[in-house]
Amino acid sequence: GESVGLHLPTLSVQEGDNSIINCAYSNSASDYFIWYKQESGKGPQFIIDIRSNMDKRQGQRVTVLLNKTVKHLSLQIAATQPGDSAVYFCAENSYSSASKIIFGSGTRLSIRP
Amino acid sequence: DGGITQSPKYLFRKEGQNVTLSCEQNLNHDAMYWYRQDPGQGLRLIYYSQIVNDFQKGDIAEGYSVSREKKESFPLTVTSAQKNPTAFYLCASSIDGYYEQYFGPGTRLTVT
Numbered sequence: 002g003e004s005v006g007l008h009l010p011t012l013s014v015q016e017g018d019n020s021i022i023n024c025a026y027s028n029s030a031s032d033y034f035i036w037y038k039q040e041s042g043k044g045p046q047f048i049i050d051i052r053s054n055m056d057k058r059q060g061q062r063v064t065v066l067l068n069k070t071v072k073h074l075s076l077q078i079a080a081t082q083p084g085d086s087a088v089y090f091c092a093e094n095s096y097s098s099a100s101k102i103i104f105g106s107g108t109r110l111s112i113r114p
Numbered sequence: 115d116g117g118i119t120q121s122p123k124y125l126f127r128k129e130g131q132n133v134t135l136s137c138e139q140n141l142n143h144d145a146m147y148w149y150r151q152d153p154g155q156g157l158r159l160i161y162y163s164q165i166v167n168d169f170q171k172g173d174i175a176e177g178y179s180v181s182r183e184k185k186e187s188f189p190l191t192v193t194s195a196q197k198n199p200t201a202f203y204l205c206a207s208s209i210d211g212y213y214e215q216y217f218g219p220g221t222r223l224t225v226t
Contacts, residue, residue: 035214044204044217045157090156094212101172102208102215106156 011109020078022108024091027072031093035102036065036076039088048076048089078110086112117141120205120218127199127225135190135221137205145211146188149204150174151220157204163188164211192223199225 014020026034032053037045051058051065051074058065064077074091091105118139127133139146145164149157159172163182177196182188188207192199202222206215 033212037217042220042222044206044220047214047216050214096212101159101162104157 010106011111013111013113014081015113016081016083018081020076020081020085020110022076022078022089022091022110024074024076024105025072026074026091026093026103028093028095028103029072030095030097031103032096033094034065034067034074035092035094036063036074037090037092037104038085039090039107041087045090081110081112083112083114086110118205118207118216118218120203120221123219123221125221125223127223129225130194131225132194133192133199133223133225135192135203135205135223137188137190137218139186139188139207139216139218141207141209141216142185143207143209143216144185145208145215146182147206147208147215148172148178148180148188148190149206151202151204153202160190160203162211192225199223 035050036048038048039045049060049063049065051067062079066075088107088109090107092102094102121136147162148160158174160178161172161180163169166185169180169182177193179191202220204220205218208215
């Protein structure tokens with residue numbers, strides 16, 4: 002079936018380095034993509050979103066890149082900090098999906114001091 | 115403060131008992147959702163509602179029930195028919211079901 006997935010279940014990054022979390026999607030009808038951050042024991046928190054008519058969107062220390070040709074989404078975190086340690090989920094949606102956002106399985110980001 | 119609240123944060127029940135988890139939002143969102151999350155796993159959709167007095171089953175609805183009598187409230191009942199109810203339950207809302215979902219803090223249910 003159509004789904005959103007992640008290439009790496011865990012990612013370990015040196016503090017201060019940039020982090021790149023990847024996500025693949027297979028539904029060509031998806032036109033809205035979201036990244037969430039979930040800290041241990043808490044609910045997911047919205048980080049950034051991007052519409053399919055864009056290739057790149059920047060926020061505070063985060064950048065989302067969308068490559069529709071290969072159905073690939075990535076989240077880049079600049080100058081990774083200890084507070085960035087969390088599980089990151091990508092999600093996709095489309096008007097044709099009856100409002101059911103599809104979540105990926107998540108990537109755990111751990112920061113090495 | 116606008117937001118979405120879930121109560122209680124921790125809930126303990128004996129096997130065979132029904133239990134209701136509360137979810138309230140004051141964001142004036144039309145769509146609301148319930149997810150289940152097991153340790154080290156992703157989110158699985160239990161039920162969702164796009165409008166008051168209407169709701170649809172998600173991927174794992176068996177053993178659960180919901181109601182949507184008010185726009186701001188979407189309680190989830192975990193029934194005794196749910197074979198493995200111990201999990202972290204997350205409620206979310208979205209302005210129209212298309213844009214990003216806002217999540218509550220979650221309720222950790224333990225059934226023994």
